[in-house]
Amino acid sequence: MALLDKYKPGDFFDEMFSAEGQVRPHYAALFERFQNLDQEEFDQRRTAVDAAFLRQGITFTVYSDEQGTERIFPFDLMPRIIPNSEWSKIETGLIQRMRALNLFLKDLYSDQRILKEKIIPAQDVLTAKHYRPEMVGVPVPRDIYIHICGSDMVRDREGTYFVLEDNGRCPSGVSYLLENRVAMKRAFPNLFSSVGVRPVDHYTQDLLTVLQYIAPPTDKAPTVVLLTPGIYNSAYFEHSFLARQMGIQIVEGQDLVVQDKTVYMRTTKGLEKVDTIYRRVDDDFLDPKVFRKDSILGVPGLVEAYRAGNVSLANAIGTGVADDKVVYKYVPDMIRFYLSEEPVLANVPTYLASNPKECEYIVKNLEKLVVKSANESGGYGMLVGPASTAAQRAEFKELILAHPRNFIAQPTLNLSRHPSYMDGHFEGRHIDLRPYILYGEKISIVPGGLTRVALRKGSLVVNSSQGGGSKDTWVLYGDS
Amino acid sequence: MLSRVADSLYWMSRYAERAENIARILDVNLQLMLDLPKLGPEEQKTLWEPVLRSTGDHEDFYKHYKVTSSENVIDFLTLHSKNSNSILNCITTARENARHVREQISFEMWEEINRTYLWMKSQTLKKIQRQGPYEFFMQVKNASHLFQGITDGTMTHGEDWDFIQVGKYLERADMTTRILDANDEIFVRTPANSQTGGTLQWSAILRSCSSHDAYRKFYVAQVEPDKVVEFLILNEFFPRSIRFCAQALNDALRRISGCKEEHFTNLAEKLAGRVVAELNYSALEDIKTIGMHQYMDELQVKLNAIGEAIFRTYLFSPPLTSPKPEAKPEPAPKPTQSQKQGKTPAVA
Numbered sequence: 152m153a154l155l156d157k158y159k160p161g162d163f164f165d166e167m168f169s170a171e172g173q174v175r176p177h178y179a180a181l182f183e184r185f186q187n188l189d190q191e192e193f194d195q196r197r198t199a200v201d202a203a204f205l206r207q208g209i210t211f212t213v214y215s216d217e218q219g220t221e222r223i224f225p226f227d228l229m230p231r232i233i234p235n236s237e238w239s240k241i242e243t244g245l246i247q248r249m250r251a252l253n254l255f256l257k258d259l260y261s262d263q264r265i266l267k268e269k270i271i272p273a274q275d276v277l278t279a280k281h282y283r284p285e286m287v288g289v290p291v292p293r294d295i296y297i298h299i300c301g302s303d304m305v306r307d308r309e310g311t312y313f314v315l316e317d318n319g320r321c322p323s324g325v326s327y328l329l330e331n332r333v334a335m336k337r338a339f340p341n342l343f344s345s346v347g348v349r350p351v352d353h354y355t356q357d358l359l360t361v362l363q364y365i366a367p368p369t370d371k372a373p374t375v376v377l378l379t380p381g382i383y384n385s386a387y388f389e390h391s392f393l394a395r396q397m398g399i400q401i402v403e404g405q406d407l408v409v410q411d412k413t414v415y416m417r418t419t420k421g422l423e424k425v426d427t428i429y430r431r432v433d434d435d436f437l438d439p440k441v442f443r444k445d446s447i448l449g450v451p452g453l454v455e456a457y458r459a460g461n462v463s464l465a466n467a468i469g470t471g472v473a474d475d476k477v478v479y480k481y482v483p484d485m486i487r488f489y490l491s492e493e494p495v496l497a498n499v500p501t502y503l504a505s506n507p508k509e510c511e512y513i514v515k516n517l518e519k520l521v522v523k524s525a526n527e528s529g530g531y532g533m534l535v536g537p538a539s540t541a542a543q544r545a546e547f548k549e550l551i552l553a554h555p556r557n558f559i560a561q562p563t564l565n566l567s568r569h570p571s572y573m574d575g576h577f578e579g580r581h582i583d584l585r586p587y588i589l590y591g592e593k594i595s596i597v598p599g600g601l602t603r604v605a606l607r608k609g610s611l612v613v614n615s616s617q618g619g620g621s622k623d624t625w626v627l628y629g630d631s
Numbered sequence: 632m633l634s635r636v637a638d639s640l641y642w643m644s645r646y647a648e649r650a651e652n653i654a655r656i657l658d659v660n661l662q663l664m665l666d667l668p669k670l671g672p673e674e675q676k677t678l679w680e681p682v683l684r685s686t687g688d689h690e691d692f693y694k695h696y697k698v699t700s701s702e703n704v705i706d707f708l709t710l711h712s713k714n715s716n717s718i719l720n721c722i723t724t725a726r727e728n729a730r731h732v733r734e735q736i737s738f739e740m741w742e743e744i745n746r747t748y749l750w751m752k753s754q755t756l757k758k759i760q761r762q763g764p765y766e767f768f769m770q771v772k773n774a775s776h777l778f779q780g781i782t783d784g785t786m787t788h789g790e791d792w793d794f795i796q797v798g799k800y801l802e803r804a805d806m807t808t809r810i811l812d813a814n815d816e817i818f819v820r821t822p823a824n825s826q827t828g829g830t831l832q833w834s835a836i837l838r839s840c841s842s843h844d845a846y847r848k849f850y851v852a853q854v855e856p857d858k859v860v861e862f863l864i865l866n867e868f869f870p871r872s873i874r875f876c877a878q879a880l881n882d883a884l885r886r887i888s889g890c891k892e893e894h895f896t897n898l899a900e901k902l903a904g905r906v907v908a909e910l911n912y913s914a915l916e917d918i919k920t921i922g923m924h925q926y927m928d929e930l931q932v933k934l935n936a937i938g939e940a941i942f943r944t945y946l947f948s949p950p951l952t953s954p955k956p957e958a959k960p961e962p963a964p965k966p967t968q969s970q971k972q973g974k975t976p977a978v979a
Contacts, residue, residue, distance in 0.1 A: 395734035419945045
């Protein structure tokens, strides 16, 4: 029996099957290839890929574990496929969004026109946890705030794409996207040319170009470094991977020192000037002189050097305000306001607990809604209504009423599903998509993104810290 | 190069070398015991104490065990999580440092040290005993040789590689002084204090430095204590002799700074140059006049001083505590890497 013979798409939007036994055209070649594999062959490849990930240390760290155990990010060998025309629309929509978000941040940290004209309620924006009044009136290089963005997208039961959130601080995961591709090429070398898959491996070169583009003017090639919180950070593998691929130094806070508003790194041959810092450290920890005083990850004086224009940061300080899930609700308004365009990609309808009417609705409909805290990420601090217990709902109700500004709610989306390998056969599992957007001289997006999959049966949470895995994502040259 | 990177490369190399040396010492002592008549608890203790002293973990051992049996010593020096110098912890620390500089070392180096780490993590005392400790120690040594070979064959021989050499040779020289120092006593108190008993033990010492065959070739003679000492300290060409290590260390330091022989630009070079000169112009008689024990102790102090000078010259971080020379025949504790920062908060 072939691997996909008994597959049931169920009452969901299935990426591969339009109905039981009906393969969508862009999956036809892949389907045929997978049907020709027997379980033993498939398991062999899977084991080989997992072993390679572990051997290469392609892992993330689980914080709840005392020993700081490193785990591999579970990888599902069945790729997710996006036809080119579908991708083009996503691409257009994300570029539009990226432009609007950057114009919003520039406006917010200068004239605040959008607040003065009451397009967005000022109290919703200025109360955002990651709003940085320190940045008001500080120009940033090339007027770009978010250089690297990882927006999360999902599809509903009809297959419509929605943007779920914009991660404009330090989005992670791109290394898995790149390593997944390498792993797939090793496991199924012949499949690529026969299907026609657009490449992704220029990402790191594009990223380096962006980081060089925003550097302060220098006589020689700018010195770019990646600032990491250190090897115990859950994304350390990615930091080290990106630094290696770009051929730049990876530094920790202790490696940098600020003198005369200029950032230097300590080398065996003395101090060397740094021009651009790709920082994978949150605003809060960047500079103990300005933000959290207890931060040992940061560099004292960094913000001063940044304000003086002697060093560039990617992303800029204060972008987190655009990540706030309350502010998220207004992105379509931003697009209309700054670009005079209609949004290409839809937002998920969002209720704000800070609005008394909407709050009442949220509290009454907890079992239908997904409640999220406005500033958490990684799948922490959320309640999936339909899957929750009465006790959890009571707990959230209390939290919401106590801190309404910290919570939003959205209808529970019936996320699309994708065949995923489970012990000898395929079952449908919910997925999302995180494309990575780069903003330098122009805006570019590596085709596809990271497809995350909720491996637990019925689960809607795809985060790696919550039992999620990932898939390689193929954007085709054509539509089938 | 970043100072922190140099620091990590240096310690990565030191700990990888240390793991190998501990495997060597354990292996040889176990084999030696096979050649001796069945040993009672006291005799076992006599044979194992020098080993514990040579790794500098003598006192620590008795915090965890009452009996100095082979099994306990192997457990302590191989897998014990509280012993910072157990093979497992040495490899873990070496790999941790490699992780710090993953983008600096070659992909092959990372894979090899990560493989060794994963393999070590899967070991238990039971497993080691089932497959035979000899097999196990062989694998540890081979992993170290493979790592060094991969390092030499896949990494650019620039400043970063030189810091790896500095770490390796400093550790190796230090270990040879410790092995000789610790066994000076056993020679006097050997359980079978006959001519054969002594020879057996001096042969074992040679083997723990992988130098048995080289010695035979060099002297074409019986294993004699004086010659063993001379070979392991003063031989110019054998890669585990102290003189060879000091020379290689000195060379690497000069490549790093670009300073030529007979000159120095920093304290590390000055101290390393002195040790080399002293070894170059020493003969066995000089060592015997001073007394081997004294000589080894002084050498250890000098090597530690070089390590500290390297640290101050290139690696600025919190200073290491300097091991003090002691009148008692306790060797200085082995230098360990200063504590790295702890767990750091998550970034989304």
